[in-house]
Amino acid sequence: MKHQIKYFILAVSLCLGAMAGxxxxxxxxxxxxxxxxxxxxxxxKPVIDPKxxxxxxxxREVKIHKKHEGTAVPTKK
Numbered sequence: 480m481k482h483q484i485k486y487f488i489l490a491v492s493l494c495l496g497a498m499a500g501x502x503x504x505x506x507x508x509x510x511x512x513x514x515x516x517x518x519x520x521x522x523x524k525p526v527i528d529p530k531x532x533x534x535x536x537x538x539r540e541v542k543i544h545k546k547h548e549g550t551a552v553p554t555k556k
Contacts, residue, residue: 510543
């Protein structure tokens with residue numbers, strides 16, 4: 480009986496910890512930037528919009544990743 484209570488308390492605490500961790504992760508949205516590239520046809524040439532006479536563009540939102548700085552690689556002697 481005592482073991483069942485210990486396991487129940489352990490399970491409840493793990494569930495509460497998981498919910499608290501997911502709430503923190505939702506608040507911190509990753510930084511994004513908009514990246515646009517000219518659309519190309521099958522022949523490899525840019526597709527021109529007939530109304531504006533400018534090339535069509537495909538745009539996306541891309542996450543910005545942090546660059547991790549490390550230690551320098553030692554040179555062999």
